[in-house]
Amino acid sequence: MSFITEIKTFAALGSGVIGSGWVARALAHGLDVVAWDPAPGAEAALRKRVANAWGALEKNGLAPGASQDRLRFVATIGECVRDADFIQESAPERLELKLELHSKISASAKPNALIGSSTSGLLPSEFYESSTHPERCVVGHPFNPVYLLPLVEVVGGKNTAPEAVQAAMKVYESLGMRPLHVRKEVPGFIADRLLEALWREALHLVNDGVATTGEIDDAIRFGAGLRWSFMGTFLTYTLAGGDAGMRHFMSQFGPALQLPWTYLPAPELTDKLIDDVVDGTSEQLGERSISALERYRDDCLLAVLEAVRTTKEKHGMSFSE
Ligand SMILES: NC(=O)C1=CN([C@@H]2O[C@H](COP(=O)(O)OP(=O)(O)OC[C@H]3O[C@@H](n4cnc5c(N)ncnc54)[C@H](O)[C@@H]3O)[C@@H](O)[C@H]2O)C=CC1
Numbered sequence: 001m002s003f004i005t006e007i008k009t010f011a012a013l014g015s016g017v018i019g020s021g022w023v024a025r026a027l028a029h030g031l032d033v034v035a036w037d038p039a040p041g042a043e044a045a046l047r048k049r050v051a052n053a054w055g056a057l058e059k060n061g062l063a064p065g066a067s068q069d070r071l072r073f074v075a076t077i078g079e080c081v082r083d084a085d086f087i088q089e090s091a092p093e094r095l096e097l098k099l100e101l102h103s104k105i106s107a108s109a110k111p112n113a114l115i116g117s118s119t120s121g122l123l124p125s126e127f128y129e130s131s132t133h134p135e136r137c138v139v140g141h142p143f144n145p146v147y148l149l150p151l152v153e154v155v156g157g158k159n160t161a162p163e164a165v166q167a168a169m170k171v172y173e174s175l176g177m178r179p180l181h182v183r184k185e186v187p188g189f190i191a192d193r194l195l196e197a198l199w200r201e202a203l204h205l206v207n208d209g210v211a212t213t214g215e216i217d218d219a220i221r222f223g224a225g226l227r228w229s230f231m232g233t234f235l236t237y238t239l240a241g242g243d244a245g246m247r248h249f250m251s252q253f254g255p256a257l258q259l260p261w262t263y264l265p266a267p268e269l270t271d272k273l274i275d276d277v278v279d280g281t282s283e284q285l286g287e288r289s290i291s292a293l294e295r296y297r298d299d300c301l302l303a304v305l306e307a308v309r310t311t312k313e314k315h316g317m318s319f320s321e
């Protein structure tokens with residue numbers, strides 16, 4: 001079984017927050033991009049999002065020939081995928097919608113073109129059920145902003161060929177990403193399972209009146225958030241055990257896990273909780289627009305990525321280690 005891994009044309013279906021991020025990343029890597037989205041005004045919104053990201057992409061370095069002009073927006077799914085070498089779906093997170101969409105995408109696509117879905121946690125075995133040639137279908141779960149963050153979780157379903165997972169990882173690497181093969185197909189994969197646990201606890205803290213949304217964000221961004229960009233929780237906690245490392249850490253802090261500090265089941269999303277979260281984050285946003293905040297976030301991310309890259313180099317490490 002062989003799949004296309006040298007790609008020239010990238011197809012994006014769904015061009016909201018994530019789809020537009022894929023479009024921007026693919027354009028910045030010098031590809032032709034064909035996009036489709038059924039919403040009225042979707043083309044203008046997509047071009048605006050790509051333009052807002054382009055400054056950061058220029059600072060990060062564009063591939064030869066990279067241009068926003070190489071984006072073509074089309075009116076049908078068939079036109080979008082027919083000549084594509086790689087297809088990425090970023091439609092709303094609803095199982096029935098993705099199931100129907102993928103049966104159409106796969107029926108019109110070249111049989112050896114890989115198909116990736118951006119789903120945050122739905123199972124590929126389920127939403128690729130009625131796809132043509134399901135052996136080339138994978139999940140490629142990215143992180144927002146897709147055009148800057150390297151991680152993409154790659155997950156196969158029960159019908160996915162192991163070679164397709166490897167081929168998709170190669171394609172994502174060619175787009176400057178750091179693929180992580182999620183070897184077991186589980187809801188939420190690896191990263192969102194972790195992020196959701198944090199998110200549930202944050203909502204409990206707001207719901208219980210312990211902290212505002214701003215205070216919780218401060219607790220993350222001035223502490224663990226800084227060290228997470230270069231060292232994960234396991235290695236960080238190994239250092240927290242001192243010279244005796246993880247064994248001492250486990251004996252000292254393991255018992256706290258039984259107290260428990262965390263609630264894990266999600267709080268009920270009452271109108272009050274939703275209002276508290278929305279009001280709190282509006283106050284944090286202040287007078288800034290979403291686009292201005294995106295540009296600020298992108299500049300911070302570029303600086304962090306550069307700092308991590310050069311520090312790793314000094315220690316003889318490559319960026320993906
Ligand atoms: N927003 C995030 O932080 C992340 C989202 N994802 C995943 O990416 C996917 C897209 O999410 P977002 O971009 O956030 O949503 P979004 O709501 O920003 O965009 C979804 C887009 O899909 C379009 N759409 C509606 N019906 C469609 C259909 N039948 N076929 C194709 N497109 C259709 C909408 O017009 C909209 O432009 C979801 O599967 C989500 O779980 C993955 C990583 C992060």
Ligand SMILES: C[N+](C)(C)CC(=O)CC(=O)[O-]
Pocket residue numbers: 120142143144192195
């Ligand atoms: C909230 N979310 C589940 C859609 C988040 C993701 O899937 C990844 C991210 O970018 O945080």
